[in-house]
Amino acid sequence: MIRLVIVDDHPVVRDGLRGMFSGDPDFEVVGEAADGAEAITVVEALRPDVVLMDLRMPRTDGVTAITALRDRGNAARVLVLTTYDTESDVLPAIKAGATGYLLKDTPRDDLFRAVRSASRGEAVLSPSVATTLLGQVRAPATxxxxxxxxxxxxxxxxxxxxxxxxxxxxxxxxxxxxxxxxxxxxxxxxxxxxxxxxxxxxxxx
Missing domain, CATH: 1.10.10.10 (Winged helix-like DNA-binding domain superfamily/Winged helix DNA-binding domain)
Structure with missing residues (x-):
């Protein structure tokens, strides 16, 4: 069973994700957080396998939280789940240590597969995000x-x-x-x- 923590500043989003994952025996939602600061505390206390992390949140954003968890040596895999796929969002999150980056319009089955992959330490990227990163990798040549x-x-x-x-x-x-x-x-x-x-x-x- 994969233990999850859901981090999002919108209660409706957290409720929806909790309901979705709770309906599958492969997953257990062990905690939630409404911003990055709370996420750090919750993840440190519960030590989940995977963290579903929103990026743009009040008080403390997702990238700051990802960086803090990495610096503390926390083993949880962070899978970004957001509505933004611009270079200014994607690159800092990946550099901070996110295992994957998905958009909130990702179909349910794809999201489940992504969480399973993330729990194994495999990189998971939405197609548009992969395109953004590929463009960045190619950029130095031009x-x-x-x-x-x-x-x-x-x-x-x-x-x-x-x-x-x-x-x-x-x-x-x-x-x-x-x-x-x-x-x-x-x-x-x-x-x-x-x-x-x-x-x-x-x-x-």
Whole structure:
């Protein structure tokens, strides 16, 4: 029997999931939590096999809870169950240590199979989530910045204006703008701040 803890800030969702899993002899719902902070306490106390974890919750979000459980050495497998499949949701959850990532429109039988797989430590991903991760894995092959683009971005990161960067690199201000536009495209961002943040995150500096 797989012991489950359900974490979601909506009581209706928790009730629905509890009812669904309680109707199958392979599962036992041993606890619930309404946010990440409560989840940490409940999971530490009950030591379930699998945690169904929502991401966007008040007080403490799912990624924070997943990270805390990992850092505490908790052996429970965390299976994210949410409505969001954007890169900004998926990547932090997977990096934090989630075993799988499913969307709330996942059919009942697929959800059951996913929980069984997660309990064995197998990665489980919704198709759209797998596509998101695949895109991220492929990204480095297409987003390599040139040496000049890195130099421009490095100056921007240190607070230089386009004019100042142009003077330091002995190029025109228009050329600096062109390099930055290429950087934005390659990193998938729209402004200087985001470009710098992504560059730091990917270890480009």
């Amino acid at each position: 987003d390599q910045l040139s040496q000049r683009e890195l130099e421009v971005l490095g100056l921007v990161a240190r607070g230089s204006t386009n004019k100042e960067a142009a003077a330091k690199l002995f190029i025109s201000e228009a050329t600096v703008k062109t390099h930055l536009l290429h950087v934005y495209t390659k990193l998938g961002v729209n402004d200087r701040a985001a470009a710098v943040a992504v560059a730091f995150e990917r270890g480009l500096f």
